Amino acid sequence: MNKERPILAITIGDPAGVGPEVTVKALSDPGIYQIARPVVYADRCVLTAALRACGLETALRRVDRPAKAGGEAGVIDYIDVGVLDKQVSWGVVSVEGGRAGFTYLDRAIAAALAGEVDAVVTAPLNKESLKAAAVGFIDHTAVLVARASLYQPMTLFVADTLRIFFLTRHIPFREIADAITGPEIDAALPHCIRYLGHLGIENPTLAVAALNPHGGERGLFGREEMDVIAPAVERAKRLGYRVAGPVPADSVFHQAREGRYDGVLSLYHDQGHIAAKTLDFHGTVSLTMGLRFLRTSVDHGTAFDIAGKGIVDDRGMVNALQVAGQYALGVKARLHL
Amino acid sequence: MNKERPILAITIGDPAGVGPEVTVKALSDPGIYQIARPVVYADRCVLTAALRACGLETALRRVDRPAKAGGEAGVIDYIDVGVLDKQVSWGVVSVEGGRAGFTYLDRAIAAALAGEVDAVVTAPLNKESLKAAAVGFIDHTAVLVARASLYQPMTLFVADTLRIFFLTRHIPFREIADAITGPEIDAALPHCIRYLGHLGIENPTLAVAALNPHGGERGLFGREEMDVIAPAVERAKRLGYRVAGPVPADSVFHQAREGRYDGVLSLYHDQGHIAAKTLDFHGTVSLTMGLRFLRTSVDHGTAFDIAGKGIVDDRGMVNALQVAGQYALGVKARLHL
Numbered sequence: 001m002n003k004e005r006p007i008l009a010i011t012i013g014d015p016a017g018v019g020p021e022v023t024v025k026a027l028s029d030p031g032i033y034q035i036a037r038p039v040v041y042a043d044r045c046v047l048t049a050a051l052r053a054c055g056l057e058t059a060l061r062r063v064d065r066p067a068k069a070g071g072e073a074g075v076i077d078y079i080d081v082g083v084l085d086k087q088v089s090w091g092v093v094s095v096e097g098g099r100a101g102f103t104y105l106d107r108a109i110a111a112a113l114a115g116e117v118d119a120v121v122t123a124p125l126n127k128e129s130l131k132a133a134a135v136g137f138i139d140h141t142a143v144l145v146a147r148a149s150l151y152q153p154m155t156l157f158v159a160d161t162l163r164i165f166f167l168t169r170h171i172p173f174r175e176i177a178d179a180i181t182g183p184e185i186d187a188a189l190p191h192c193i194r195y196l197g198h199l200g201i202e203n204p205t206l207a208v209a210a211l212n213p214h215g216g217e218r219g220l221f222g223r224e225e226m227d228v229i230a231p232a233v234e235r236a237k238r239l240g241y242r243v244a245g246p247v248p249a250d251s252v253f254h255q256a257r258e259g260r261y262d263g264v265l266s267l268y269h270d271q272g273h274i275a276a277k278t279l280d281f282h283g284t285v286s287l288t289m290g291l292r293f294l295r296t297s298v299d300h301g302t303a304f305d306i307a308g309k310g311i312v313d314d315r316g317m318v319n320a321l322q323v324a325g326q327y328a329l330g331v332k333a334r335l336h337l
Numbered sequence: 338m339n340k341e342r343p344i345l346a347i348t349i350g351d352p353a354g355v356g357p358e359v360t361v362k363a364l365s366d367p368g369i370y371q372i373a374r375p376v377v378y379a380d381r382c383v384l385t386a387a388l389r390a391c392g393l394e395t396a397l398r399r400v401d402r403p404a405k406a407g408g409e410a411g412v413i414d415y416i417d418v419g420v421l422d423k424q425v426s427w428g429v430v431s432v433e434g435g436r437a438g439f440t441y442l443d444r445a446i447a448a449a450l451a452g453e454v455d456a457v458v459t460a461p462l463n464k465e466s467l468k469a470a471a472v473g474f475i476d477h478t479a480v481l482v483a484r485a486s487l488y489q490p491m492t493l494f495v496a497d498t499l500r501i502f503f504l505t506r507h508i509p510f511r512e513i514a515d516a517i518t519g520p521e522i523d524a525a526l527p528h529c530i531r532y533l534g535h536l537g538i539e540n541p542t543l544a545v546a547a548l549n550p551h552g553g554e555r556g557l558f559g560r561e562e563m564d565v566i567a568p569a570v571e572r573a574k575r576l577g578y579r580v581a582g583p584v585p586a587d588s589v590f591h592q593a594r595e596g597r598y599d600g601v602l603s604l605y606h607d608q609g610h611i612a613a614k615t616l617d618f619h620g621t622v623s624l625t626m627g628l629r630f631l632r633t634s635v636d637h638g639t640a641f642d643i644a645g646k647g648i649v650d651d652r653g654m655v656n657a658l659q660v661a662g663q664y665a666l667g668v669k670a671r672l673h674l
Contacts, residue, residue, distance in 0.1 A: 172559030173549045177511045212510045213606035222509030250610035254618040269550035271611065273587035278612040281591040 005037050006118035006328035007066050008321060009108040012042045012050075014101040016088045017302025018312040019123025020050035025314035026321055028058040030073035036325035037071030039063060039117065040078040041104040047078060049087035054310040066116045081107050090308025093126060098133030101125045105140065109147050112293040119294040119328035121320050126302040144291055150335065153290035154191055156263075157299075158323055159276035159283055162256055163199070163263040165192045165206075166272055176268045180211060180224060185232035188265060193241050195289035196263050200330045204262040207252050208233055208245030211267050215248040229267075253279075282315035285323040294331040296324040342374050343455035343665035344403050345658060346445040349379045349387075351438040353425045354639025355649040356460025357387035362651035363658055365395040367410035373662035374408030376400060376454065377415040378441040384415060386424035391647040403453045418444050427645025430463060435470030438462045442477065446484050449630040456631040456665035458657050463639040481628055487672065490627035491528055493600075494636075495660055496613035496620055499593055500536070500600040502529045502543075503609055513605045517548060517561060522569035525602060530578050532626035533600050537667045541599040544589050545570055545582030548604050552585040566604075590616075619652035622660040631668040633661040 010027075013019030024047060027038055040047065047060055059075045069077040083100040105125070111117045122140055130138060137143045145153050157164040167188055168179045189206065196204035208229060212222030219226055229246040236243040244261065245252070253275040256264050266272030276284040277299075288295040298316035306312055347364075350356025361384060364375055377384065384397055396412045406414040420437040442462070448454045459477055467475060474480045482490050494501040504525055505516045526543065533541035545566060549559030556563055566583040573580040581598065582589070590612035593601050603609030613621040614636075625632040635653035643649055 170550055170558055172553070173561070174514045174559065213507055213610075216509070221507055222511065224510070249607045250614040251618075253611065253615040257615070270586045270608065273550075274590065274608065274611045275615040277587040278590040278594070279615055281588075 004329065005035060005071055006325060007037045007039060007069055007116070008119050008121050008324050008328065009066065009111055009117035010038055010040045010121045010321070011104040011108045011123060012040060012046060013104070013123035014097050014126040014129050014302050015043070015046040015084065016090055016092050016094060016097040016129065016307060017124055017126055017304060018300075018307050019101075019302065020046050021054055021307070021310065021312050022298060022314040022317035023123055024050045024056055024058060024076060025054055025312075026317040027076045028056050029318065031318065032321045032325060033071050033073040036321065036328070037069040038077065038321065039066045039069040040076060041081055041108045042078050043081060043084040043100065044078070045084055045087050046100075047076065049308075053090075053308050066111055079107065091304035093128045093132060095129070095133045097126065098129030098131070098135060102130060102133060102135040102137070102143070105143055109144065113148060118332050119296065119324045121324045122295065122297040123317065124298060124300060124302045126304070140297065141288070144288060144295060148291045148293065150292045151194065151290040152187070152191055153288055154188070154195060156195060156287040156289050157272055157276045158285045158287060159280045160257065161259070162253060162276060162279065163196065164272040164276055165195070165263060165265045166269060167265060167267045169269045177211065177224060180228060180267050182228055182232050185229065186235060189232070189236045189241060189243055191290065192263060192265055193243075198289060198331050198334050199327055200334070201262045203242060205242040205244060206263045206265060207247045207256060207261040208243065208265045209249045209252045209267055209271055210246035215246050282313060283319050285319045287323065292335065294324060294328050296320040341666065342372060342408055343662060344374045344376060344406055344453070345456050345458050345661050345665065346403065346448055346454040347375055347377045347458045347658070348441040348445045348460060349377060349383060350441070350460035351434045351463040351466050351639050352380070352383040352421065353427055353429050353431060353434040353466065353644060354461055354463055354641060355637075355644045356639065357383050358391055358644070358647060358649050359635060359651040359654035360460055361387045361393055361395060361413060362391055362649075363654040364413045365393050366655065368655065369658045369662060370408050370410040373658065373665070374406040375414065375658065376403045376406040377413060378418055378445045379415050380418055380421040380437065381415065382421055382424050383437075384413065386645070390645050403448055416444065428641035430465040430469060432466070432469045434463065435466030435468070435472060439467060439470060439472040439474070439480070442480055446481065450485060455669050456633065456661040458654075458661045459632065459634040460654065461635060461637060461639045463641070477634065478625070481625060481632060485628045485630065487629045488531065488627040489524070489528055490625055491525070491532060493532060493624040493626050494609060494613045495622045495624060496617045497594065498596070499590060499613055499616065500533065501609040501613055502532070502600060502602045503606060504602060504604045506606045514548065514561060517565060517604050519565055519569050522566065523572060526569070526573045526578055526580055528627060529600060529602055530580075535626060535668050535671050536664055537671070538599045540579060542579040542581060543600045543602060544584045544593060544598040545580065545602045546586045546589045546604055546608055547583035552583050619650065620656050622656045624660065629672065631661060631665050633657040
């Protein structure tokens, strides 16, 4: 290897979920070692249980610090976080599982903040277990925002050649239209542009999706484009940002795929999710931008119904690792300019 | 050719738009003649102008009835509708253009109702020209519904392996949630199932998309799934229909692509449009089901800004012709069982 490979911290998530399995499956494939040196934050008993569940015999090697990760295919290097003595029950909400999943994340964040790892890749936590464990955070985002924000963190989906930001996410459909305001868009656009820059895109152009069908057809099917979105785009342009839109949502992702835009700001969860996940369900990787380090994650949950059965599809984790490997050092360098 | 080829009536739409150009471009390609015998409803002067605009020298042959369409590559067979003596100005709204576009459609519908053609493929009309011409209809759908309804007509998008119906379409985003009612879904589901059957799918399974992110997560982000959609799905199941859902919208199209569902009922315009057109923008074909014959159409407008320049992309028309060619005879046979 001539090129320096980033060290990726992987957190296995809730030990009762599919996180440990997608981790050991993905790290039993030689692919990722071409571009990264992975190190897993976990307990040995959980990794052993996951390997057994998947019928894998990949070697486990404990390392005392990330720099010792060898990056060799066939060996899973891990940091022994030391929470669990034995694996929890698969597919069951528990205090122990919640606490363990949180602690793996906590340690990986500390390593990233200390510069010992170059990015963090996370497997899913379980909200109910986190709540049972009373760790004080409801999900990954809450922990990451509290511990590691540099700017206002934003989720960025990468799928195929698409890069998609979200103005709103986990709110009821009925609340979407009211949540799309001039000040919200004004605040989001510079961050989107900055984060595309962090990925190494020079002078990025961002498109803002429209809300109404056909972008409202000049008010015929809704006025948000005229009253809210277009004025915000104009303000951003006057500030020198390369922003286009509002572009009808059934065209904007196609146009971005064709290279007309470097990124798309979608206005609501499903708008961007449908585009990314219809196009490449397993290849859709979620990045958290605006932290002090790059974080990528799988976009599925703990899937308690199939945990421990060895049948979970690990393509989401493989892609999360690939994307982290691709961007980690660049993001790190640009954050410390 | 061993297999019987359907006769496809093609209406060129508004003569001032890109319809004539996409028609002559698509019919100058030998592809479609493998599976269909096309016959264009137009005026010769418009076709001549379109060929000239596109730099094509394909032969035009007037036929007095559709059965005489030869289906030979290199010859565009047309019915002389006899409205215009000379081509209208490209890209300009006009009474003449509106009247001509309407008349081509009117004649093609009459031919389809008489069984002289097996399906109708339409190029775009211009709403402003139709209005100027005072033909009494605002668009294709209005004409087709008035003249040729058999059941309640519905639009069906075909893209890649996806088949997508729409519960609501051209309404403001803010009105979507209220438009999704139990009675509306109850009315739509049997039609969707029937129309999949018309395409030759035996015992089709239909998925209904969810409205809220993650399908609402049991009421956390909206209650329409619990209060409206799931009960309607249950009612349909009790009536013996194979219906699933509500399925989160960022998964349902992927699952349909994988073959789990034969069709998806999307709840609003962009939900289904984003899926289809992000996946295959030019390959997305719009079918109108529930008429007395199959109708397919391009999914773009008259594009007055580029009309007459020969630069319009004809992939939408090529695909509309291919899909009509594929399904026309089967739909016809099943409608007359």
